Amino acid sequence: MTIDYQIDDPENANLPHPNGHGPLGADMERRDGRDKVTGAARYAAEHAPDGLLHGVLKRASGMGTVCLTNVQEVEALAGVRLVLQDERMIRNAAQGTAGEAPVQGVDTADYIGQPVALVVADSSEIARDAANLLKVQSVGDDLPVLPKHGETDPDMQENSVTGKPQDAFDKAPVLVDATYTTPSLTSAAMEPHAAVAEWDGDRLTLYGSLQMLRYNRAELADCLGIEPDQVRLRAPFVGGGFGSKLGISADCVAAALAARALGRPVRVVQHRRQVFEVNTRRSETRQRIRLASHSDGRLTAIGHEGRVSNLPGEEFAEPLLQASYFNYAAPHRLLRSEMVRLNRPAAGSVRAPGAAVGVTAFEIAMDELAQKTDVDPVELRLRNLPDKEPGNGRPFSSHRLADCLTEGRDRFGWSDRAAQPRQRREGEWWIGTGMAAAVRVNLVMDAEARVRLTPEGRAVVETDMTDIGTGSYTILGQIAAEALGLTVADVDVTLGDTDLPPGSGSGGSVGAASTGTAVWLACAEIRRDIAARMGRKPEDLELEGGDVIVGNDRRPLMDLLSGETLSGHGKLAPGEALEKVRQATWGAVFAEVAVNDITGEARVRRMQGTFAIGRVLNQRTARSQAQGGMVWGLGLALTEAMVHDARDGHVVNRDLAEYNVPVHADVPYLDVCLLDDQDE
Amino acid sequence: MRPFDYQRPAAPEAACQGMSASPHAAYIGGGTNLIDLMKLGVMAPDLLVDVNRLGFDTIKDLDDGVEIGATVRNSDLADDPRIRVRWPVLSRALLAGASAQLRNKATTAGNLLQRTRCPYFQDIDVPCNKRKPGSGCAALGGELRNHAILGTSEHCVAAHPSDMAVAMQALDAQVVIRDADGQTRTMGLDHFYRTPGDTPHIETRLNPADLITGVRLPAPLGDRQVYRKVRDRASYAFALVSAAAVMQLKEGRIEYAAIAFGGLGTQPWRDPKVDALLTGARPSEALFEKAGDVLLRSAELREGLEFKKPLAHRVLKAVLTEATQ
């Protein structure tokens, strides 16, 4: 039996609720933390089946039709097994949740850095050198690589007008009209993309570094022209993804094809430099933001017009405007975005797609408005909060932005600040403060999970959900322990294997809510079974400390099981609730920043973030996520930029020495406050 | 694979002999630069001669200075009490470079000889005169940021990336070299590097099998020592601009001035005209401005590098102000 649950209503009253003193919400360390720091956790590339061969991807150094001119010579090198150029190989990674093959065929290079072949050899050193020796010629016309040269794609426009924004801009007592640009950005996960592929007859097992296995399996099967059930993906540990591992990448397909061709397992690890160009980047953006307001800062109109880019044919557009539909109230609204087609590495989801750059630019414009109207920046935001979603009147499932703003303001000590620029100086450093609201749409996705309760009274949670460093192993264990009255130590969690029920995968911040709910549902089914065995209704049942309690009757769960295993299967579907209410997560971030008067160097001195993210399943892992988000925000604002060569678009800074993610010295004390919020 | 031999001799003779055996041999110190470049296919030595067991791993007292062994680790050098007290500019420069892990491995000689961080140099798919003489320079007309504005040519605009060498340049360091015949000579660091001209692949005045055995620091001529580095993040980034100042003041005048720069030149940069202008003068804002004008009089500001001129000006002024306060 399966408990099928579709969230059609904002109220999910008929589900069991946590009782508040179980393990759910506790401050718990990651269950896999020790294995990770001691090296016991094995990542994709660390799997080494017998007879393993090593593949290295060869990149295109020009665009157009690709010709490999010395394949025979390279294949004749000692230790080289194969130079593979197969029409099923992919040019760039699949987009998140695509579930189908991305562009295939590597006899054409759409961008510089695109994989065009795989060289397989007895060792990775041999393969790497042979790949260096392989000569690639590309013939083709110059293709556009700069936004000013790219063509606008008429099919990829977003255009939403409410009221008469232009009139409002024209008549506005106060108008901010500013244009911002942001550079390409990359996910920069620690673990490079890697795949180890092995065939057993016509069944493939692939260890990969992937975020969303249920979709990845379909993508890989589609690439290879086989059925999804012939593919088993395993990704028990993933060293960060940040969007770059949502879809399968070139390593997976190439490894699978080579392993098939050679009848031996093949490992393909992307070189760090390839990670920067083969996987999706965040598009560079240009954003024009117009804010029309009364003299007291109350908005009458907002305009957010963006331009993003992607490779021809790619359907992903950086969703710049996502939050601008509902962040602030204003009767007149103009939201537009256009896509230019460029032959740069493909664009896709990177760390909070849309919001990271869209909300940031919008919030900067809000600051300009605060300056112009002489209204305190926090107050300005408070004045403009909508009580329903603007434009369509949809209610918010919960709206805690005001609480985040005021709580954060107090914790940071905002009122002590000097409101005007250049008021505080320490030596060579000007000290300033700033704040921004943080808004992100909230989603849930299809997810399934199985839970078994063994005769020994242990629970086993099984789903293909991944843990990409976020803490899935820990929180899913907490959820099952909570639901079944066990301790977390009594729960085993097995993840990252497509032989298990398909979870949501990790991406778009859906994992905890979606797969977590599926686990809860599976446990609810077990509770129903237990209740039936006792001849009671599930709601009369209490499970605690390994015991079953009904009224005055308390007995050990194990007695009740009498040697049997109970099993539950939970299945969650998003349903209509997403349409009925606007769901979002809210936050406010405050920063104190020092800018050097001599050199212009900017260093953050402290940050405070207050967030309403729904129910906190684990204080520690949730806090860690929030801190990570703040660090990425810091990088976005101050240190990170992918540099494209203006002549051919190739990524110039393709390693972690030259692509500047913040290092420890850049990251100050980060105070995080999580508001307790239960968004039903 | 490109096979290469590896030797770890116990005496300098054997090391030089090993090197002479192949035109494509290379010494290896910490390997933090060479190994990376080998993996990228940028360098392809057929023999690595490891210099770590040659006994050059100590800092010896000289009459009034020190001789730093070629394989003394950057972290040990920075921590040495003698260096911290008498040559603090060197300690500070070292600690401003790379990361703790890299400094634990990196050697004195290797640091002097580390290659440029020009991204086009590291990318074997594009032309580079330094990597492949005569192939062209992909950086020209490309994305310039960590490149040089002083000493450049139409063949190469790569900057020397070292922090340590900048401080040593200001300290009148002498490189101690043992040649293939076992003769030892010393060469001032100011004479050690070559500007690129039309042979950017030849970076120093070393002969092929020359082994660096150490670096001598004479007694410091100034007790006012400052190192300042501007970079794109707070740590673990190469200098956009850096400056080392060694100065002595007497009765309100600058008695001695030696100023060197990183991030600006094709080599750790020192301009005798800047030092001469300062020497004997009274510190003043006008003087420091003038020093900047002299330093940058022939700066080539290619697209993307325009920012370096005002930045260098301001950094120089700040460093001189700090050193003369």
Ligand SMILES: Cc1cc2nc3c(=O)[nH]c(=O)nc-3n(C[C@H](O)[C@H](O)[C@H](O)COP(=O)(O)OP(=O)(O)OC[C@H]3O[C@@H](n4cnc5c(N)ncnc54)[C@H](O)[C@@H]3O)c2cc1C
């Ligand atoms: C990510 C990263 C960041 C960095 N950041 C900085 C920074 O901010 N500032 C900075 O200054 N440096 C920085 N570095 C560079 C670092 O300082 C150098 O890599 C290091 O100093 C090189 O020393 P090594 O002993 O490892 O040299 P090796 O790699 O061993 O050798 C370098 C060169 O020197 C030659 N060589 C070595 N020893 C001798 C000898 N005794 N005689 C003759 N030739 C010899 C070798 O043949 C080779 O050509 C960084 C490096 C990395 C990887």
Ligand code: SF4
């Ligand atoms: S600047 Fe010098 S190192 Fe860089 S590409 Fe040009 S020649 Fe090569």
